[in-house]
Amino acid sequence: MDITIRNLRRRFGKVEALRGVDLELSGGMFGLLGANGAGKTTLMRIIAGVLSPTSGQVLIGGHDMSTRQGRVAVQRRLGYLPQDLGLYPDLTAVEFLDYIGLLKGLDDRTARRRQIAELLEVVGLSDVANRKLKGFSGGMRRRVGIAQALLGDPALLVVDEPTAGLDPQERIRFRTLLATLPGRRTVLLSTHVVEDVAQTCRETAVMVDGRIVFTGAVSDLVRGAEGVTWEVVTSGPPPTVGEIVSAVSDAGGTRYRVVSVTPPDPAAIPVPPSLEDGYVAFMQGAAAGRSSA
Amino acid sequence: MIRYEFLMQIRKRSLWISMGLLAVITVLGQGDAGPRYLPDDASARVVASSWAFLWSLLLPIVAGMVLADRLVRDDRLGVSRLLESLPTTATTRVMGRFLGALAATATPIFLATVIAGGAESISREDPAVLLWTPIAFGLVLLPGLVFVGAFAMVVPLLLTAPLFRVLFVGYWFWGNMLGPSYMPSLAGTLLTPVGDYTASWLLGERALYAGADGWLQLLRPEPNGVTAALSVALLLGVGLIPLLVGSRVLARRATA
Amino acid sequence: MRAVLTDVSSPLLWRYESRRVGVAAQAAPAAALAVTLLLTAFTANAGGSRADIERLLLTGLEAVVPLAVAVATVTVITRDRCRELHLALPVRYVTTLGRRLATLVGAAAATAVIYSAALVATGWWSGPAAPASPLVWVPPLLALGGLAMILTVVGRSVVLASSGVAATWLAQQLYAASLASHAGSRPFFLFLTSRYGTGEGWLLNRFALTVTGLCLLAVAVTALSRPGAAPGEEEQ
Known part of the structure; x- marks a missing residue:
């Protein structure tokens, strides 16, 4: 899914989080690097249709994100793992995914349950599928998060700071999982952990103070x-x-x-x-x- | 702990907006019997006490709403586990949070009292009104705030915050403002958090229903200095009960 | 929009949304009515007149149930751990919230209907004719619920919204006589049935409260439909 962003700005009161972002990217895994507070999450939220920009244009797969129709069209093919993913602690992993699946329009119960079982297998949570989420560790919660994002086989996956707060083993495991995801889809990974991008992405962009200051191959950045x-x-x-x-x-x-x-x-x-x-x-x-x- | 709890609550925008809005509504809707229409020769003590009593009718509602999810929220945000790991007892934690949060919620009410007292001092050219203001606040408003605050902080642990809020509004009407002649109520008893007894003593006349015949006649003596002091002592004493219960509940949950 | 339409008809989804609202919020009207019944029993025991008892029983329906729904509405709108995720889903978040509020109002309605039926059956009903009994609680519920919604959406705070609802409810109770006696304020007095019966101006009052409630709801829904407009839990 192609993404074209032109002169994107977002202001929160007196703070300008995005100061004219221009970015073009197509399929594959793309890393967005930047320090905390660089504006990455704001950009991710706008791409996910959660937040409206103050000005500028975002086109995703040809859909204009400033219109309701455009946002819905993109959100139907979107998987989103927000930075602060809250889960409903009273639901089990299966129930949570079932609920999100229903909201994503996966109406066929049998197909939905089959997909949930497959995804739980992919993220390594099959053994705890029927355990309530309140007992899950940080890494397990993140894996439930990625499973919900993958529900419905989205063409665009937006993953914001997925490894924050994970221990080294969980981080490696999660990175490996991320690296297997692209396939036909576009995966946008935002992180301040350089190693996450080094291990998973070929293309990257660097954000500083609300602007994209580098776009290109990871190898160019290394060079x-x-x-x-x-x-x-x-x-x-x-x-x-x-x-x-x-x-x-x-x-x-x-x-x-x-x-x-x-x-x-x-x-x-x-x-x-x-x-x-x-x-x-x-x-x-x-x-x-x-x-x- | 008290200091940080105070800072955390006092920075809540919603606390100031809610108190501000309710204060404006209270001033505008006070009616002919309100302190704004007291005669020119009213004593400073009466003017200051009337304002304190007027504020006590609605503003403690906000304090109750703010404090209702104070302890519950710690659980929800996962802060309780962190606090439980600290070398302090559950009683210290509950008391620290209670005193800090109470001081923060009482601050806008105190400011409203001071502003009204200051304005009356100027318009009546009587600085004594301003001197009586903190006394009236301490006697009429503060004991009720302690009483309400303690229950508001602890009861939601047992009932959930939304249900507590519903019952709290009903209670506030029933326990303070519903005349005891209509139905059995706590209005007009020594346990009336609106400060009926202390206000009646300071005003020299019955503020609302203090001492009016009704249910629990034992708790309805004639309002005077002694019964006003008894009312303050009872409100503070009964207010301690939920705090102690809350400490026990939290201590048990920590070890469960 | 196919997904949205299919979702609405999915009983499983309604069950999930009902669980999101929680038993505590759904049981709040029933619990509040139970407290009213307790107070009524106290009053009866203390020698209260039949008229006082009937009025108190009606107050439960007209004043307590709407208050419980309004306060629970504030909680339902503001407390959602997965709001960010919902906003990125193709189903409008306002639709999801609507479904949750519908389960809340449904539970309140069931409670109110059973309560009314019990009062009629036992001869303690003092409201309008039984078929019109919903007019006792639906209009104030809409008005107070609409107020709760708009305050929550605009104020983005549990404290602000619940204080606003509480202050309105208390002020209407305190100034009941003055509100009911003026032609301008009488149509917007929430507790006309339980305080002054179904006499002159009652139908107009019910109509005005219903329209006011629907207008407030419409404004709140419009405001909630803007992206990024969903109110978070109060600033911590």
Whole structure:
């Protein structure tokens, strides 16, 4: 499902959450990266038809999201996992999915129940299908969330911060699940966790202060940190030049990974960048651009 | 805990809007018997007490509505588990939240009292009205707020907040304003949270039904200084009961 | 729109929506009536006159049931853990809320009808002729329920809406005589049947309350139909 966004703006009182977003994307898995408060959730909510923009245009699969008909047409083919997914604690996983399925217009009871059973299998919740949701852990709740989003085999899947608050094992499991989803559909993954995008997406966009500042292949973003990613091992104070991406201490001192245009230390050695380095390098460039503007 | 509870509640926009709207309605709808129409030579004590009594008719309703989901909400938002892990007893937690939330809900009512007292001081050129204002607030409004607040915070744990709200409105009418001659009611007894006894003592005449013959005659002595003090003591004492029950309920739920 | 139409007819969906409303909210009118009956028994025990007892019994129907429905309406509209998800579904959220409120009003109506029938059967009914008995509770229920809805949608707060409903209900009780005696306010007095009987102006009063309630509901539904207009639970 193609998405075209032109000069999208959204204001909440005095705060301008989106300041003219332009974005075009088609099928496959697309990652939207950005710090907390960059405007990702606002953009996701507008794409899901939950929120109206202040101005600008959103076309999804040729449907104009500013009209009721357009929103309904998109929502019929949409799966949405909001950032703060509340569940009804008194319902079991099967009942919750059955309820959402009914609201999605899946009227054939047998087909709906079959699809629910399949999805619970996909998200690994078959064993607890008839347990009430109030006893579910954070990761299990997220998996119920993705199962409800997949009900009705949507052509567009919007997933907002799906791994927030999950433990490492749950996060890996959830990422693996996400990576298997695209198929014929468009999956829009919004996250501030760079690793989520690195492991699942080919295309990505970076949002800063309500604007899209980068759109392109994940590999292009990584390439941006080539020649500016360094490793320094020292038992002295941390490097003061550039931005420290990670620090790991062992008996020989602390191993710092630094993104910097100039070597952060005479002993620094250049290393191949990761997406996280690329993201940091890009944000450094964006910040420098903002301060010089 | 009291401080943060106070800050959390006092920042509620709805508390201020609801109190503001009800205060305006109360002033506009006070009728000829309202404090706005007291004679020019009315004493400062009578003017301040009349305003305090007028506010006590409707404004505590908002306090009850605000406090009704205070403890229930902690459960719903998952905060109870966090609080249960703290090294404080359930009684401390309930009392802390009660005092903080009560102080916050009483603040707009106190402000309304001060504004009315200030305006009367200026128009009557009698600064003593402003001096009597906090006394009238403390005697007429505060005991009732403690009483209502304690029940409003704890009863929804047992009845659910919506059902409590319905019963609370009915109770407020029945227990304060429904004349005891019409049907057996708590109106006009020492346990009337609207401050009938203290207001009657301060005004020097019966404010509403204080001491009027009716059901539970034992609780309907003649209004005077002693019975007004007894009414305050009873309201505060009975108000403690739900707080203690609430502490027990929360403590039991934490260990269940 | 096919999905919406099929959904409305699905008994399973109605069952789910009924569970969302909850037993506590659906039982609120019955519980409030039970308290009224208790008070009536007190009054009878204290030597209250037959007229007082009949009036009290009618008050349960005309004043207590609408109040219970109005307060429960505020809760039903504001308390939904999955609001964000509902807003992204093809079924309008206002339709979902409508279904939930319908189950609430349905439970209240069943309670009111049984209560009225019991009063008629036992000879304690003092309202209009039995077939017109719904006119005792439907108009004030619509008016107070409509007020609750509009206050909830505009104010986006449980406290504001329930305080507004409570203040209106109390003010109408307190100023009953003055409201009923003025030609301008009499049609909008909620408790005319139980306070002053079915005499002059009663039908006009019932009509005015019904129209007022429907207008308030229409405005609230229109406001709720805008995307992003669904009121959240009060700011915490």
